[in-house]
Amino acid sequence: MGAADTVLSEDERRAFEDEAVAWLDAHAERTPEPSTATAWGEGDEIALMGAGGDIESEREHIRLAKAWRAQVFDAGFGWLGGPVEYGGAGRHPDLDHVYRSIEARYDVPDQSAWNVTWEMVAPAVLHHGSDELKRRFLRRFYRGELLCSQLLSEPEAGSDLAGLRTRAVRDGDEWVVNGQKVWSSYAHLADIGQLMARTDPDVPKHQGISMFMLPLDSPGVDRRPLKQMNGNAEFNEIFLTDVRVPHTNMVGDPGGGWRAVLTTLMSERRAVGSGSGSTVDPAEVITRLAQHLGRSADPIVRQQLAVLHTDSRLLHWLGMRIAEDVAAGAELGPEGSIMKLLANQRNIRLGRLAGELVGMAMMADTGDWNTYAWGRHLCSAPGLRIAGGTDEIQHNILGERVLGLPREPGRS
Numbered sequence: 001m002g003a004a005d006t007v008l009s010e011d012e013r014r015a016f017e018d019e020a021v022a023w024l025d026a027h028a029e030r031t032p033e034p035s036t037a038t039a040w041g042e043g044d045e046i047a048l049m050g051a052g053g054d055i056e057s058e059r060e061h062i063r064l065a066k067a068w069r070a071q072v073f074d075a076g077f078g079w080l081g082g083p084v085e086y087g088g089a090g091r092h093p094d095l096d097h098v099y100r101s102i103e104a105r106y107d108v109p110d111q112s113a114w115n116v117t118w119e120m121v122a123p124a125v126l127h128h129g130s131d132e133l134k135r136r137f138l139r140r141f142y143r144g145e146l147l148c149s150q151l152l153s154e155p156e157a158g159s160d161l162a163g164l165r166t167r168a169v170r171d172g173d174e175w176v177v178n179g180q181k182v183w184s185s186y187a188h189l190a191d192i193g194q195l196m197a198r199t200d201p202d203v204p205k206h207q208g209i210s211m212f213m214l215p216l217d218s219p220g221v222d223r224r225p226l227k228q229m230n231g232n233a234e235f236n237e238i239f240l241t242d243v244r245v246p247h248t249n250m251v252g253d254p255g256g257g258w259r260a261v262l263t264t265l266m267s268e269r270r271a272v273g274s275g276s277g278s279t280v281d282p283a284e285v286i287t288r289l290a291q292h293l294g295r296s297a298d299p300i301v302r303q304q305l306a307v308l309h310t311d312s313r314l315l316h317w318l319g320m321r322i323a324e325d326v327a328a329g330a331e332l333g334p335e336g337s338i339m340k341l342l343a344n345q346r347n348i349r350l351g352r353l354a355g356e357l358v359g360m361a362m363m364a365d366t367g368d369w370n371t372y373a374w375g376r377h378l379c380s381a382p383g384l385r386i387a388g389g390t391d392e393i394q395h396n397i398l399g400e401r402v403l404g405l406p407r408e409p410g411r412s
């Protein structure tokens with residue numbers, strides 16, 4: 001019986017918490033308790049979504065995060081639930097979540113840039129990659145040495161990802177790739193691209209696609225950042241010209257890319273829904289904002305706050321349910337879509353209420369603490385209704401798989 005087949009006992013959890021706290025106390029400073037950290041006017045401003053910086057500060061941040069992550073991994077906390085043969089600690093999979101929630105109480109570099117690597121790319125490699133590929137990449141992913149970006153979408157292939165046109169043609173032990181990708185988040189900072197390319201144009205579209213781990217410093221890869229409405233430039237368009245990638249970097253067999261990407265997309269929905277892993281409850285933050293502005297007694301504001309607190313609870317419980325199912329080895333189902341939809345609605349509701357509360361201070365920086373930052377949130381929230389499969393696509397999934405409605409006409 002593997003660790004994933006058993007429930008993590010309270011005794012095991014407590015013993016692990018003591019172990020993690022002892023190590024973190026010896027290597028990092030604790031941050032103040034959340035109650036004081038979110039007190040009005042104290043500490044860093046809280047831009048719930050859309051915080052960003054210039055490219056140099058982003059690079060420096062990634063450097064610091066890599067150094068910290070290496071320490072965490074070498075101390076045995078980097079991939080607690082992972083198989084020992086691929087660099088994991090072979091312990092209970094729930095412990096990874098427990099460790100992250102404890103680490104969030106310490107002043108350490110933010111590692112959310114690795115969410116794509118750990119939550120989306122690594123599961124595809126683990127479930128579909130060759131033994132050699134797993135040995136080569138997984139340890140380095142979880143040690144923070146390699147940062148991944150997804151090279152899935154194209155100008156003519158988003159919701160209908162299987163319509164992608166980037167071609168890979170076999171040449172001996174290598175594949176030669178030509179095409180264009182777009183919306184690749186953090187590709188300008190990443191080391192590895194999770195590339196989807198068409199390797200067989202003569203079979204039904206879902207069967208002719210393969211997945212590769214593409215080193216982004218390969219000759220012929222041209223990354224161009226795109227500016228967004230929240231002021232950041234975290235997306236890229238990527239031009240691929242005669243790029244050579246070894247056959248051993250393919251995840252699964254030729255034509256097996258669709259199965260592998262489904263693993264990624266399922267994990268992505270859950271990850272987008274569960275947020276950045278921050279311990280800050282957005283409902284608490286906006287309640288404090290309403291209190292500070294003397295609006296918390298307003299019945300209309302109170303009603304909206306009640307809805308936001310309900311959203312937070314529902315997301316928390318749904319996240320726990322999904323985490324337990326995944327730890328027990330179950331395949332992630334439509335719950336990921338429900339979680340993503342609810343999180344998106346919550347983020348939009350938060351931005352709207354913040355706008356009503358702070359008014360113009362959201363659009364022009366008055367210098368008032370934590371007012372202008374909400375503008376970034378407001379401009380960032382709609383993006384997550386699109387990323388990882390749009391709201392409409394999630395509704396289709398729920399309609400077909402949960403409600404048993406007929407499949408959309410014209411879909412294979």
Ligand SMILES: Cc1cc2nc3c(=O)[nH]c(=O)nc-3n(C[C@H](O)[C@H](O)[C@H](O)COP(=O)(O)OP(=O)(O)OC[C@H]3O[C@@H](n4cnc5c(N)ncnc54)[C@H](O)[C@@H]3O)c2cc1C
Binds near residue numbers: 154155158
């Ligand atoms: C914040 C963000 C981060 C992203 N990060 C990445 C990344 O790192 N890597 C990457 O590869 N891509 C990334 N993307 C791209 C994202 O996956 C696509 O934008 C998304 O899949 C939608 O594709 P599209 O933009 O081509 O829109 P389209 O597919 O053209 O859709 C246009 C509209 O039509 C609707 N629609 C389409 N098909 C259907 C249907 N069958 N039923 C009902 N409605 C439908 C859609 O809901 C949408 O409203 C990111 C996008 C965002 C916003």
